[in-house]
Amino acid sequence: MRSDRDNPFRIAQEQFDRAAALLELPDNVREVLRVPQRELTVRFPVMMDDGSTRIFTGYRVQHNLGRGPTKGGIRYHPSVDIDEVRALAMWMTWKCALVNIPYGGAKGGVVCDPAQLSSGELERLTRRFATEVAIVVGSERDIPAPDVNTNPQIMAWFMDTLSMQQGHTINAVVTGKPIEVGGSLGRNEATGRGVSLMVREWARRQRRRLEDLRVVVQGFGNVGGVAASLISALGCRVIAVGDASGGYLCRNGLNIAEMRRYAAQHPRRLLEGYSAPGVERIDNRALLETPCDVLVPAALENQITDQNAERIRATLIVEGANGPTTPQADEILEERGIVVVPDILANAGGVTVSYFEWVQGLQSFFWNEQDVNHRLEQIMVSAFEQVCDLADRRGISLRLAAYLLAVRRVADANLIRGLYP
Numbered sequence: 001m002r003s004d005r006d007n008p009f010r011i012a013q014e015q016f017d018r019a020a021a022l023l024e025l026p027d028n029v030r031e032v033l034r035v036p037q038r039e040l041t042v043r044f045p046v047m048m049d050d051g052s053t054r055i056f057t058g059y060r061v062q063h064n065l066g067r068g069p070t071k072g073g074i075r076y077h078p079s080v081d082i083d084e085v086r087a088l089a090m091w092m093t094w095k096c097a098l099v100n101i102p103y104g105g106a107k108g109g110v111v112c113d114p115a116q117l118s119s120g121e122l123e124r125l126t127r128r129f130a131t132e133v134a135i136v137v138g139s140e141r142d143i144p145a146p147d148v149n150t151n152p153q154i155m156a157w158f159m160d161t162l163s164m165q166q167g168h169t170i171n172a173v174v175t176g177k178p179i180e181v182g183g184s185l186g187r188n189e190a191t192g193r194g195v196s197l198m199v200r201e202w203a204r205r206q207r208r209r210l211e212d213l214r215v216v217v218q219g220f221g222n223v224g225g226v227a228a229s230l231i232s233a234l235g236c237r238v239i240a241v242g243d244a245s246g247g248y249l250c251r252n253g254l255n256i257a258e259m260r261r262y263a264a265q266h267p268r269r270l271l272e273g274y275s276a277p278g279v280e281r282i283d284n285r286a287l288l289e290t291p292c293d294v295l296v297p298a299a300l301e302n303q304i305t306d307q308n309a310e311r312i313r314a315t316l317i318v319e320g321a322n323g324p325t326t327p328q329a330d331e332i333l334e335e336r337g338i339v340v341v342p343d344i345l346a347n348a349g350g351v352t353v354s355y356f357e358w359v360q361g362l363q364s365f366f367w368n369e370q371d372v373n374h375r376l377e378q379i380m381v382s383a384f385e386q387v388c389d390l391a392d393r394r395g396i397s398l399r400l401a402a403y404l405l406a407v408r409r410v411a412d413a414n415l416i417r418g419l420y421p
């Protein structure tokens, strides 16, 4: 059971309340935006390999539909609960508004541990969950995508299930699909690419040489693994990375390409067992507290809290994960002069290329990877500039500046549509 302090939904509401107060939003607007518009909880049976049946619980939450169809990933994890999904859906609303793509925010999740499921069980679970949420999902209504422990194969099963029910292929119903079934080039790398662009742009503004930056990355999955690799390709020294198996530190710089190959060849893509000359094993706590220039939390929520914020020794934090920093930690980091590029900006590359995938699917006209990456870069750099300029002008944190821009856009869209009669 989560306490109120680490409840992601309470945290998301607290972050919203701060922005709403500064924007002087009317009470009725605040009341609408601080809670999700729609929530669906589903309980569904799945046939296990041994012939038994297990009942799983899943959620799909649509936070706000004001700016368009809703968009957001699906998470498979034992700790998924309704408040986590509500928070993730709310963050999606602000994220889409900040990078100005025409979506509201949504998120989904199933309470399960995919590591304990066979591929057949995972497929049956996905197909049944897709059927249960089909009443709210659709290419013009709500478009899912991958999140923690879900991947292109799971998106393909999801799309195939909804297509079977309609009797024809509807590939724009979900993004993050394999290229063979309407996926976009560049989507798999997009979130990590966006994170790496934040590091590059911050260094440019601060007149720091990329070669001088030591970087630590927590999480080595779709976001953390790709971010570590692209940050390393920028010329930075990635000195520590970690996943659920713990951390791996080498002050001279890790060989990220080799570590990615190792993880890909091991069950569940774990780094467990990786060793190389000069590489030390550390725990997750030590990983986050490793002295560095840039820290990229890219795993789960609530990693930087009032319990460890005093001990973080980074100059810049780039939030690859959603919600890795609590509001109490934010205050401590701000007092200590540590800059945080907030999740709704830093990890917006994924949903941005999901938007490109959706557009390509609807038009049945596919772009080359260079076009995808170029458009992604334009959007991410422009959003970063807008947030930094506002933060500088008002003397506020990047998170608050990002919220002011995003919440204003969402409130305006809802007001213009006349949603508050």
Ligand SMILES: NC(=O)C1=CN([C@@H]2O[C@H](COP(=O)(O)OP(=O)(O)OC[C@H]3O[C@@H](n4cnc5c(N)ncnc54)[C@H](OP(=O)(O)O)[C@@H]3O)[C@@H](O)[C@H]2O)C=CC1
Pocket: 146, 147, 148, 149, 150, 191, 218, 219, 220, 221, 222, 223, 224, 242, 243, 244, 245, 268, 269, 270, 271, 284, 298, 299, 300, 301, 320, 321, 322, 323, 347, 348, 350, 351
């Ligand atoms: N995928 C996407 O496009 C986007 C994802 N995000 C956010 O990024 C974060 C990561 O997502 P994603 O990379 O897709 O998920 P993945 O499932 O691909 O990877 C998650 C990573 O986090 C690690 N991890 C899990 N628990 C811990 C822990 N307690 N300590 C250290 N590492 C841990 C996992 O390790 P192990 O493999 O060992 O379990 C894995 O390396 C989430 O917050 C997600 O919401 C945000 C925007 C888009």
Ligand SMILES: O=C(O)CCC(=O)C(=O)O
Pocket: 071, 072, 073, 074, 095, 143, 144, 145, 146, 147, 175, 176, 322, 347, 348, 350, 351, 352, 354
């Ligand atoms: O690609 C998407 O549509 C959503 C990605 C996501 O879940 C996120 O940005 O947190």
